[in-house]
Amino acid sequence: MAQPQAGIIPEPNPFALFLILRVRDPAAGGPGVARAAARVPALVKRVGAIDARAKLVCTVSFGSKFWDAVSPGKRPADLRPFKAIEVSGRSAPSTGGDLLFHTNSKRHDLNLELAMRIRNLLGDRVDVMEEAHGFRYLDSRDLTGFIDGTENPKGRERARAALVGVEDPDFAGGSYVFTQRYVHNLKKWAFISQNEQEKLIGRRKPDSKELSGRAKPPTAHISRVVIEENGEELQIVRHSFPYGPTSESGLFFIAYSKRLDIPEKMLSRMMGTSGDGLHDHLMNYTEAVSGATFFAPSLHVLKMLGK
Ligand code: HEM
Numbered sequence: 001m002a003q004p005q006a007g008i009i010p011e012p013n014p015f016a017l018f019l020i021l022r023v024r025d026p027a028a029g030g031p032g033v034a035r036a037a038a039r040v041p042a043l044v045k046r047v048g049a050i051d052a053r054a055k056l057v058c059t060v061s062f063g064s065k066f067w068d069a070v071s072p073g074k075r076p077a078d079l080r081p082f083k084a085i086e087v088s089g090r091s092a093p094s095t096g097g098d099l100l101f102h103t104n105s106k107r108h109d110l111n112l113e114l115a116m117r118i119r120n121l122l123g124d125r126v127d128v129m130e131e132a133h134g135f136r137y138l139d140s141r142d143l144t145g146f147i148d149g150t151e152n153p154k155g156r157e158r159a160r161a162a163l164v165g166v167e168d169p170d171f172a173g174g175s176y177v178f179t180q181r182y183v184h185n186l187k188k189w190a191f192i193s194q195n196e197q198e199k200l201i202g203r204r205k206p207d208s209k210e211l212s213g214r215a216k217p218p219t220a221h222i223s224r225v226v227i228e229e230n231g232e233e234l235q236i237v238r239h240s241f242p243y244g245p246t247s248e249s250g251l252f253f254i255a256y257s258k259r260l261d262i263p264e265k266m267l268s269r270m271m272g273t274s275g276d277g278l279h280d281h282l283m284n285y286t287e288a289v290s291g292a293t294f295f296a297p298s299l300h301v302l303k304m305l306g307k
Pocket residue numbers: 142144146147148149150151152180182201203208221222225226236251253255263264266267270286
């Protein structure tokens with residue numbers, strides 16, 4: 001299989017930087033921007049050499065419209081813009097984006113150094129739509145205090161969940177990306193007991209052990225996102241990180257998947273548009289303020305897009 005970009009399969013290190021850009025004039029400037037984006041793996045090597053132990057990686061992904069501007073006629077089968085959801089006062093807005101640079105390493109300063117160099121490379125051909133600086137919080141907890149990532153695929157399962165395979169051979173080794181920035185209402189969250197919080201997540205707070213049987217409501221987060229199809233559980237590889245100062249903080253959610261309909265189905269069950277009349281009650285304590293879909297091509301296809 002074509003080689004995937006380096007940041008998708010490995011478990012993440014403690015710092016992440018998410019940069020979502022809009023290309024000002026995709027028709028005229030698109031090919032130049034794609035050439036610059038294709039040079040990012042080489043740039044990562046240079047910046048990463050400052051401290052090899054920091055394990056700097058950066059995954060480059062393209063939004064649906066921008067993909068069409070640089071590669072009309074040859075596109076990943078599932079790539080489409082994220083459709084906003086608005087239901088009973090809950091909303092998952094679609095804010096979009098042409099390029100996503102997802103940087104991860106053991107050093108925040110190296111992530112920032114790389115992001116600044118990427119911005120220099122792209123110059124005024126792009127605008128920043130969204131930027132979040134993520135950090136590992138305590139023992140890999142979300143700011144709600146719950147461990148995030150317990151049931152993330154491990155080992156070989158990660159590539160199986162994240163990477164396109166023979167079903168779309170031109171894009172094998174690539175991955176669909178779904179992002180949402182959530183702003184938590186931590187004041188409201190702190191007001192409820194640990195027992196109530198555990199019923200909202202579906203796991204125990206200290207050790208992430210799953211609540212059993214009746215103790216786990218059908219409206220708990222994990223009850224909504226665990227979906228079985230043809231006897232198999234649908235899987236995504238999450239690389240989400242807490243972000244933000246105390247004035248506005250939450251989770252930058254990001255998932256890599258071999259199919260885009262998998263995170264779409266999970267979100268639909270969370271928001272309450274899947275038809276069973278239920279929604280994820282965790283959503284009463286947090287709000288999505290952005291949402292977008294992208295495709296992270298294999299290293300080979302990324303190089304070809306820059307030709
Ligand atoms: C505010 C946003 C979110 C928060 C705070 C959050 C938090 C959590 C936590 C604490 C867990 C349990 C531990 C674990 O297995 O990782 C979890 C599991 C999970 N979440 Fe989320 N999550 C959020 C959004 C989402 C979204 C948008 C999706 C999908 C579109 C999603 C998909 C999943 C999946 C697939 C699991 C694993 C379930 C299992 O197999 O047990 N989450 N999340």
